[in-house]
Amino acid sequence: MKIEHIAIWVQDIDKVCEFYRKYFGGVVHPIYHNPAKQFTSRFVTFESGARLEIMHRPDIDANVGTVTSLTFHVEHSEHLGFAHLSFSVGSKEEVDRLTRQMTDDGIQVIGEPRTTGDGYYESVVLDPEGNRVEITV
Template sequence: MKIEHIALWVKDLEAQKNFYTRFFGGKAGEKYTNPKKNYTSYFISFDTGARLELMHIPTIPANQNDLDKQYLGLIHFAMSVGSKEKVDELTETLRSEGYKVLGEARWTGDGYYESVVLDPENNRIEITI
């Protein structure tokens, strides 16, 4: 078995699509629209692994999680960029463009080299080798 996709409710569908395609090399599928439900979405595919589904309905309430605390449930997903140098480079690119870096690039106790950044809607992403 494998994880086929992970879905995120988003406030700004186009901005989120642009973030994941620009910085992580994702390829956006056709925009799906269901006018009855006022629902729109994109699937973002990457070279390998699971897809990311970005979904939007205007009436979905904002996430109430505090960025400085951790809560039960999905807290992050990791994007592999292939090398330590690429982790460092992408982390710095995102920082320079105003995205928040929650965790500086480092080797973790379980053997990962990673940083932690927030996407435009404050979803945590581990950038790893």
């Protein structure tokens, strides 16, 4: 058994897909649009076979996470549910290089490269819509 894909709601599909293409080598697939449901998505596939589904629907509010009549507050702090995506880039040097490149490109780095208490060498960045992404060996 394997996880088939992970899906993320976003406001700007193209911007988010470009982030995962540019920094993690994802292949961006054609856009899918269902006008009846006002739903649009694109898959991004990675070398390992892992896939992200980047999705948009206009009734999902980026500021407060509103879906129809359900409202919950979204912040960049910790919360219950998915916490982050993690990409293994193969070496400490590549973690450092990619983190520097992202810094130079204006990507928000919220955790500089370091060895964590449980032995991971990683940095943490935010994708264009504030989702946490760990870059690790």
